[in-house]
Amino acid sequence: MQHIAEVTHRSVASPAGRIHLAEQGSGPLVLLVHGFPECWYSWRHQLPALAAAGYRAVAIDVRGYGRSSKPAATEAYRMVDLVADNVAVVHALGEETAVVIGHDWGATIAADSALLRPEVFTAVGLLSVPYTPPGGPRPSEVFAQMGGEEEFYVSYFQQPGRAEAEIEPDVRGWLAGFYAALSADTMPAPGAPDPHFVSPTGTLRDRFPTGRPPAWLSEHDLDVYAGEFERTGLTGALNRYRNMHRDWEDLAAHAGAPLLQPSLFLGGSLDASTTWLTDAIDAYPVTLPGLITSHILDGCGHWIQQERPAEVNRFLTDWLAALPA
Template sequence: MIDVNGIQLHIAEQGSGPLVVLLHGFPESWHSWHQQFGPLAEAGFRVVAPDQRGYGRSDHPDDVGAYTILHLVGDVVALIRALGEDKAFVVGHDWGAPVAWHTALLRPDMVLGVAGLSVPPPFRGTQPPLATMDKRFDGRFYWNYFNRPGAADAEFAKDVRTTLRKFFYAASGDAATDGEIMQPLVNPGQGWLETMPDPDVLPEWFTEADLDALTESFSQGFTGPLNWYRNLDRNWELTAAWHNAVITRPALYVYGDRDLVPAFPGTPELIEKLPHLMPSLWREPVKLAGCGHWTQQERPNEVNAALIEFLQAHS
């Protein structure tokens, strides 16, 4: 347990050398990186993965306003300092990717390099994101569902293990075998889980032990993690000063070709333009065939190889 930014964060740690901070996404925990610890530590790095605020054994502030992107970046900055370092590599997946990207954007002096999995670098839109998605999908986009007070909280907490099992299978490359990637839409009054498949057998990369660890980490429910989504428009307001700003630190982007996030409206076009939009991007984006949303868990060997090559090149 580490005191940072007015709260306590639970971390897992292994290895010695340049610091690499691994930031998980939703609905996950530090355990999402368990297949990265050994290889990165053996490659000569000090690997630290926190349960981010609102998750697992870390503190869960009650105030919705305590989950803005500035709080989340502040946690990373304070964590690096608390670990006795001045600089670190920052790697994020899903929601952890925007935190990593923004850490590099707001505090480039503390970032040796930044890598994002699934979610590409942030280029701030001209309109608030919730209103944009509400209009485009008639209020059915999952961000808008998550912003209905208490709705998703109650649905997901009713049977935590089933919720997580459905989430992980539905967004995996295994569930998208026909090649079609559906937008994550929620029918009004129905909830989201009812439309998700529930596998009889888990994919090979996601074991019952993984599901046990993840289920335990959500013993306090889903409200803290959902509060991240409830700050999307506030984040848009808070980052106005960085509109059109570009990340200058060395950067790596990795994603799966069956991942629903890179298929969000406008995102394929953004990914295609990334090498021109971000001079700091190290090589072309790494596209993993047959991989769904859970990048480092579905394709640990490829992700580890890409990360180690990137980290060693910029140490």
């Protein structure tokens, strides 16, 4: 953990109500968007590195997470609303434009921010989850074809209250297992039951590894994450998954649309979020024609900027330096 004391925190107005952000440095604005189940803290290694490189690095809590507002309605977590939050943050910071970088769900939020508001988001960086243009089959049709008799975790998350009942009685333990399941040094061995799927009578947690935590996750780190979700609950975070059909309808006018801005993609060679979408990566000459940097980190899992912070920081700062002035 580097220079966290130098990070400043505040909340700004947004369509959600307020968005909490952590900020470090001065210069061109770089907006950092986390994924599930995390918060601004997932960028703790990037904030000082980007600040040292001459950027104003700002990591937000996405609506429903951390200290940001948590609207009650499930439909308040559709993608167009999250994009509106990002735009509001940029303007609240006194800026007209920003580079946006996201990880996991944050990568999709970043991509759609760049797609819907290209005049605001002038470059886009994607970590772990490749860009796939809107359109194609309905999400339910895709998920129904996955796993055979087992249930894909995204489908498992759909029913309000169901995943919450699994997670919230032991938030800290569940998070520790989930992080370990997708980390390179602790994930289940090849051939073991896949933790992305649930047996007909089971839970996700049944397949989480037990024993030592991943090397990147200290007890303090886990305390930070657990403390946030013990306070907020998981519903706001899970509601992102519960809007995928609404997103499919909301973004229908952009079906097949490429991202034209200068872009970056970083993935982990052991991360299912990357390896399942190799066709999307192969399509980058069409879907990301402005791609400057694309790299798969060998032996890395899903939590890429936390598992391999030095490498990710180097890729990010080199890419940012290469962007047009």
